[in-house]
Amino acid sequence: xxxxxxxxxxxLFDCKPQTGPCPVGCAECFYNRPGAFYADxxxxxxxTLDEVGDGIVRINSGHDSNIGRxxxxxxxxxxxxxxxTRRSPSSTFLRRWS
Numbered sequence: 001x002x003x004x005x006x007x008x009x010x011x012l013f014d015c016k017p018q019t020g021p022c023p024v025g026c027a028e029c030f031y032n033r034p035g036a037f038y039a040d041x042x043x044x045x046x047x048t049l050d051e052v053g054d055g056i057v058r059i060n061s062g063h064d065s066n067i068g069r070x071x072x073x074x075x076x077x078x079x080x081x082x083x084x085t086r087r088s089p090s091s092t093f094l095r096r097w098s
Contacts, residue, residue, distance in 0.1 A: 001047050013052045014061035016045040017075035022063050031062045
């Protein structure tokens, strides 16, 4: 799995089940600019449990977390979190292994 270069050497792992451009289309967002995001936005980013180990999964990196929220939560149920699932200030869901 290709990792976010900013997260290399950390215990953070991006996870983005959504594909394609973000439909919100915020003018200041780099996500929809061709080649600006570190990975192909037409492909999901779904690290395996083995890849993540005891790390933290940053769910919906780059995409608006309120679009298809229920589908995103369903697609990421494999990642443990339970009551430790929370929202960060940037509206990205985080799940930490217990």
